[in-house]
Amino acid sequence: MAEETITLEKTTEEPASKQKQWQPSILAILCNWCSYAGADLAGSARLQYPETVRIVRVPCSGRADPMFVFKGFQKGFDGVMVLGCHPGDCHYAKGNYYARRRIALTQELLKLLGIPPERFHFEWVSASEGNRFAELVREFTDKIKALGPFEGVDK
């Protein structure tokens, strides 16, 4: 009996301590001209934001292939975000307009596949919005933390 009690205590304790340690990993696909520069500004301004985000720089949000997003979820990222220049501000004039349609449909496909929509985030962030970038990462991290770890596409 005594032994059993000990085991029980162990099992109840472990997840709680794990939860404390667990930090989400977030894949962020950033356009070079706006969002990446925005992230850079956040860095050079010494703004604090969680170290949960792994940044992939792409030339334009139009280069953010839906496959990057799928690959992120397949490889077990807890959340994926795609950031690009505001409409009208694209370095290549219209790349983000194509991205807008493509990413909107990617978002819909993720819903059809049953991936919780909260785990995917799409936003426009300009080069001057370092503060906003830090804020977005903080918000998204909190949201993913509340959701808990992503259990994988095959569960």
Place this chain on the structure above:
Amino acid sequence: MADMSEIQTRIREEAGKALESGEVGVVIGWGAGSVPFKTTPVFIDKAQDVEKLVWNPACTNNLAVYLPKMARDRKVGIVAKPCDIRSIVTLIREKQVKRENVFIIGVGCAGVIDARSLENANVRLSEITSLEWSGNDLIVTTQTGTSTVAAADSLREQCKVCDSRTPAICDAAVGDAVPRSEEISIDIPGLSEDRKAYWAEQFSRCIRCYACRQVCPACYCRSCFADRVEPRWTAKKATTQEAWMFHATRAMHLAGRCIGCGECERICPVGIRVVELARELNAIAKDRYGFDAGNPEEETHLLGSYRDEDFDPAQHSE
């Protein structure tokens, strides 16, 4: 309404004329299969062989899949159902086939059968000697007699919801379209519940044979992402994760291009509902952007165009 043997005769006539005049070098059509509830693609290059062409409720294959390779530098005749023609329209729009390189014999359609549904409706497939539509009912002739099966129990799923039973474009029209008699709802098990678990179960069965890709008229890429080694988007091993990556990407690649012929689903050896994702994604695209994949009046591509007033996912991110 012309009966089915009359339509078959007309198909043979049109194919014969096109071959004799030298307008086309070959006609792609359906020929009798090994059993009466199946057909097989046939390639007719001599006018005297047109007798091999058949038309019956088992003419399921979407023959447009052969066009990108066969009609590259010559004119090819093709017998096509209205849905197959929607595939041809997409191929022309995507510049895989030149309009002047296809001679389309368009057949008005009443839908095609699904052998599995027939089995469920207590038809013994091995005893079938012939199949024929009479309006919206399927007349099944077997060795022991004749019976009638309702459309709901015999049609393939995409035919149950099909609204395009008249050829959108063609060079020779054969037979009349048979409008759907009633609204038949299609049953999508599990989709309303836990979708992730549903697809995980579906994809766990995938053996990665790529039959869905091979049979698809929209999957004409000479180098498919699934075959790429560097970068390796999806490994060859048949795990649920890798299959998920393959099917998710394929569905995305079919956005605004899939016309919902359902060949991928028919061909799947393990019964995955492959067409479902593309069908639903296209329904969203039609609803949101007014884009209809197989419509010849569409001038552009869904993902190759944009409008200033397009839906903005950034304002709707959850």
